[in-house]
Amino acid sequence: MKVVVAHNRYREAIPSGENVIVDTEIAQLGAAGVEVLPFLRSSDSIAAMPAAQKALLPISPIYGGPAQRDLAALLTAHQPDVVHLHNPYPLISPWIVKTAHKHGVPVVQTVHNYRQVCSSGLYYRDGHDCRDCRGKLIGYPAVVHKCYRGSSAQSALMATTLAVHRPTWRSVDRFIALTDRIAEHLRDYGIPDDRIVIKPNGLPDPGEPAPLGDGFLYAARLSPEKGLGLLVDAWRRHPDGSLGTLRIAGDGELRGLAEEAAAARDDIEYLGALSRAEMMVARRDCSVAVVVPTWQDVLPTVVLEAMAAGRPVLGTAVGGIPYMLGGVAGWAVAPEPAALAEALPIARAEAKAVSEAARKRYVDAFAPDLLTRRLVDIYTDLSATSHRGPR
Numbered sequence: 001m002k003v004v005v006a007h008n009r010y011r012e013a014i015p016s017g018e019n020v021i022v023d024t025e026i027a028q029l030g031a032a033g034v035e036v037l038p039f040l041r042s043s044d045s046i047a048a049m050p051a052a053q054k055a056l057l058p059i060s061p062i063y064g065g066p067a068q069r070d071l072a073a074l075l076t077a078h079q080p081d082v083v084h085l086h087n088p089y090p091l092i093s094p095w096i097v098k099t100a101h102k103h104g105v106p107v108v109q110t111v112h113n114y115r116q117v118c119s120s121g122l123y124y125r126d127g128h129d130c131r132d133c134r135g136k137l138i139g140y141p142a143v144v145h146k147c148y149r150g151s152s153a154q155s156a157l158m159a160t161t162l163a164v165h166r167p168t169w170r171s172v173d174r175f176i177a178l179t180d181r182i183a184e185h186l187r188d189y190g191i192p193d194d195r196i197v198i199k200p201n202g203l204p205d206p207g208e209p210a211p212l213g214d215g216f217l218y219a220a221r222l223s224p225e226k227g228l229g230l231l232v233d234a235w236r237r238h239p240d241g242s243l244g245t246l247r248i249a250g251d252g253e254l255r256g257l258a259e260e261a262a263a264a265r266d267d268i269e270y271l272g273a274l275s276r277a278e279m280m281v282a283r284r285d286c287s288v289a290v291v292v293p294t295w296q297d298v299l300p301t302v303v304l305e306a307m308a309a310g311r312p313v314l315g316t317a318v319g320g321i322p323y324m325l326g327g328v329a330g331w332a333v334a335p336e337p338a339a340l341a342e343a344l345p346i347a348r349a350e351a352k353a354v355s356e357a358a359r360k361r362y363v364d365a366f367a368p369d370l371l372t373r374r375l376v377d378i379y380t381d382l383s384a385t386s387h388r389g390p391r
Helices: 017-031 043-048 051-055 065-078 095-102 140-144 152-164 166-170 182-189 226-234 253-265 275-284 302-310 321-325 337-365 368-385
Strands: 002-009 033-043 082-084 108-110 174-177 196-198 218-221 248-249 268-272 289-290 313-316 330-333
Touching: 002 017, 002 065, 017 033, 017 253, 017 368, 033 065, 065 321, 082 095, 095 166, 108 182, 108 337, 140 152, 152 166, 152 289, 152 330, 174 182, 174 368, 182 196, 218 275, 218 313, 218 330, 226 248, 226 253, 226 321, 226 337, 248 275, 248 321, 253 268, 275 302, 289 302, 289 337, 302 313, 302 321, 302 337, 313 321, 313 337, 321 330, 330 337
Parallel strands: 002 033, 002 082, 082 108, 108 174, 174 196, 218 248, 218 289, 248 268, 289 313, 313 330
Antiparallel strands: none
16 A cells, blocks of 8 residues: 655644644554655745745645646656645645546545635634634635734635635545544535544554643643633632642743743743653643643644543543543533633542543544554545546
8 A cells, every 4th residue: 555645744843733643644654564655845945945936935825836746756656546635735735636636546635624614724713713714705704804824915815725726625535534523614615424534643652651740731832722821810710839830831922921920820830842752751740731722623632642641631622622532531611711710620639530541542542553544444445446547
């Protein structure tokens, strides 16, 4: 079995669970005997591009000529069974689906966000859920609100890209929905059930968990939709020191809030941006991981990492978090300060009792061997049943 795994990597300066998942999946497939042909582009490469190439960047999300030529050469040389697409923006483009089909190769896409419809991919704007572009021929609200990278021009380009490639997306042979919420999003977009498979992401097993530490760990990109403000508000409703220590890891536009919170209280510690090894130490030192996005976060990698380490999760009941916890691996509460404040002491008191269930939830539903077998089955079925001629 030969599979092209295509992904436009997000900038390394901004922690990306999607990058981690793609790297992990490539390694797991290789270990399972699949010949993986990585087709990777990185947004970090844009800064070093020659001026002439940069001038063409505005149309890359629509077409991405260099990527299409490179993919065509790869398909001709290796004749893979499947192309597996993750993120196409901005350097690969959804046009990759057309290129693969032209060479008679079926396409699987793992849907990590809502960007078939939403220019930002989040269904979130100005601190609240937003579906303003759903059902519209062109998502002009995204242009008005500068939803893509804070730019009207770039938002107009992305909205145009989504409109142009609506038929392209609907021609994908199989969609991998990470959760039931994503499957619902795809159905709403017009994808029939027989082309949707629900398969979550998985991460390598770190081994038997270390004994629980104490306190809470919040690790995320420090941006508004990740819920740091919500957490700090809820934490401040308890006396200093009554809940143990809250450790905050990450960097981003809300770094100032993390620093101010740590300076104001003895029971809040700001760790800054951590390496993967440092994150493992921070996770070992806590008893509960806090994952409190206010947007419909699809499948937060930090939840998988916590459960794999035997750390229960206190999360908000949004996106894929309730699905991931499965009612046993932690607590899912409304994304409101009062609800989170009420849950914090409960989570601390019950952490030891829930720890074993969190680990079991990971082993039963998200272990790599289980999910890799399911992914290979998807490839095998698609390769056997799809039309192999040019389209």
